Amino acid sequence: MAVEGGGTLSEIYSNSKRLLLRTRDGLERLERLEFSSSTGVDSPELSFSIKNDIAQIQSLCVEMDRLWRSVPSKPQRDLWKRKVEQVAEEADSLKESLGKHLLRHQKRMLEAKERAELLQRANGESAHVLRIFDDEAQAMKSAHNSSRMLEEAYFTGVAILSKYAEQRDHLKRAQRKALDILNTVGLSNTVLKLVERRHRTDKWIAYTGMVVTIIVVYSFWRWTH
Structure with missing residues (x-):
C-alpha cells in the first residue's frame, strides 16, 4: 500500500523503515518462488509492488535529506545524516537485488524459448531423417x-x-x-x-x-x- 511522505523527519523515517521491511519480505518471497522449481516461477505483480516501494523509499530519502540539514543541533544533524544514508544505501541494495532477479528471470525465459525452438527444429530434422531412412529402406526392398x-x-x-x-x-x-x-x-x-x-x-x-x-x-x- 502507498505511504504518505508528509510529516516530521521522525515520521518520514519511520515510514521508510516500514517500507524497507515490506520490500525485504517481498524480495524473499520472490526468491522462494524463483528457486521453488527448475523453471523459476515469477510473480509480475509482486515485482511491480517491490519496485514501487523502492521508488517511494528513495523519494522519502530525498525528503529526509532536505529535513536533516535543518536540524539546529550538529550532533543531531550528524545522527540523522547517518540514518538517512543507511536507509538510502539499503534502498539501493534492494533495488540492485530486484534488478538481478529480473535479469535472471529474463535469462531463464530466453533460454526456455531457445530450448523450445531447438526442440522444434530437432523434431523437424528427426522427421526428415526418418523419411530418408524410410526412402532408403524402400529402395533397398525394391x-x-x-x-x-x-x-x-x-x-x-x-x-x-x-x-x-x-x-x-x-x-x-x-x-x-x-x-x-x-x-x-x-x-x-x-x-x-x-x-x-x-x-x-x-x-x-x-x-x-x-x-x-x-x-x-x-x-x-x-x-x-
Whole structure:
C-alpha cells in the first residue's frame, strides 16, 4: 500500500523503515518462488509492488535529506545524516537485488524459448531423417525384389538352355540311328543329303532359341537396374 511522505523527519523515517521491511519480505518471497522449481516461477505483480516501494523509499530519502540539514543541533544533524544514508544505501541494495532477479528471470525465459525452438527444429530434422531412412529402406526392398526377379529369370533361362541342349542330344542320337538304318537298307545319297539338311536346320533352330533366351534375360536385367 502507498505511504504518505508528509510529516516530521521522525515520521518520514519511520515510514521508510516500514517500507524497507515490506520490500525485504517481498524480495524473499520472490526468491522462494524463483528457486521453488527448475523453471523459476515469477510473480509480475509482486515485482511491480517491490519496485514501487523502492521508488517511494528513495523519494522519502530525498525528503529526509532536505529535513536533516535543518536540524539546529550538529550532533543531531550528524545522527540523522547517518540514518538517512543507511536507509538510502539499503534502498539501493534492494533495488540492485530486484534488478538481478529480473535479469535472471529474463535469462531463464530466453533460454526456455531457445530450448523450445531447438526442440522444434530437432523434431523437424528427426522427421526428415526418418523419411530418408524410410526412402532408403524402400529402395533397398525394391533392389532386393529386382535381384530376386533377376535370379529367377536367370535360372529360368538356364533351364530353357538345358532343355535345348538335351533336345539337341536327343536329335543327334535319333539322326545317328536314322542314318544307320538308312545305310543298312541302302538308301540313296539324295535321301541322306535331305536328312543332313534337316539336321542342320534343327541345329540352327536350337541355336536361335538359345540366343533369343540370352537376349531376353539380359534385357530384363538391364530393365531392373
